[in-house]
């Protein structure tokens with residue numbers, strides 16, 4: 001039987017299917033079930049900046065009771081962080097697979113201290129997700145990328161465990177950013193994070209939330225960028241996240257260069273039993289193709305001609321889109 005083991009961010013995974021950060025991974029009980037269902041690793045629900053920063057917006061609502069508000073803010077902060085550290089500790093007791101903590105942040109402030117506590121609580125790695133839109137008309141191009149590097153560098157210089165960067169979809173050149181992240185100690189990159197999806201209700205003329213869950217069509221973006229990135233910056237690991245709704249999607253992600261996949265929507269919409277189906281498919285597919293290990297086909301279909309990426313993209317555009325009259 002083929003081996004499904006993979007190495008991701010320096011961690012040994014029994015298989016490449018990671019349950020990504022979400023409500024699916026917010027309790028030790030759920031995490032135990034995910035382990036029993038076959039998950040290769042889990043990324044815990046994110047700890048959000050708003051949950052741990054001292055200057056939470058609501059502090060302003062406390063009016064002139066400065067002393068009381070200071071106490072409350074500190075209490076809230078310690079409590080939320082304490083709960084998160086408890087989630088790590090308790091999950092580690094019942095889940096003998098890698099447990100990756102997730103920090104969803106924006107400012108380059110107290111994360112160093114938080115990261116140290118996450119490490120001390122037993123997390124096997126930290127995934128950083130810097131979630132923000134850049135909308136300032138005075139924005140300096142490259143500033144947000146530099147912000148990623150700064151946060152990574154500060155966290156990385158204070159913890160020993162691997163640090164993984166989960167990126168948004170709006171970078172001009174993800175490859176240059178990934179290269180800078182690699183130079184500053186990132187062990188892996190996740191492509192991509194899923195943002196809130198806005199929609200508009202034309203009946204009631206108001207803004208509403210779009211689909212919370214992804215669809216299969218979103219996979220193409222990750223396949224493109226992992227295919228390029230894994231060839232251009234090949235010293236760190238990649239995980240595809242976004243739009244994997246079939247076991248074939250897992251195979252495609254690995255062929256494009258990913259060492260692992262992070263899945264969430266499909267598990268929400270179906271059940272944990274999907275894990276077993278995906279793993280069975282992977283086993284059968286590998287046997288049919290005569291593959292003994294994940295490494296044998298990881299990146300086999302990534303981009304071989306980096307200089308030709310634009311020629312390829314432009315010619316494919318002309319070829320496929322011009323055919324439709």
Ligand SMILES: Cc1cc2nc3c(=O)[nH]c(=O)nc-3n(C[C@H](O)[C@H](O)[C@H](O)COP(=O)(O)O)c2cc1C
Pocket residue numbers: 020021022023045046102104129166192193194212213214215241242243244262263264265266
């Ligand atoms: C309901 C829900 C909750 C999520 N919560 C988080 C979160 O707390 N932190 C995070 O980094 N990503 C979060 N995500 C993004 C997922 O981890 C994942 O990267 C994204 O949904 C793409 O994978 P998918 O196409 O399999 O859903 C969430 C996604 C969903 C649908």
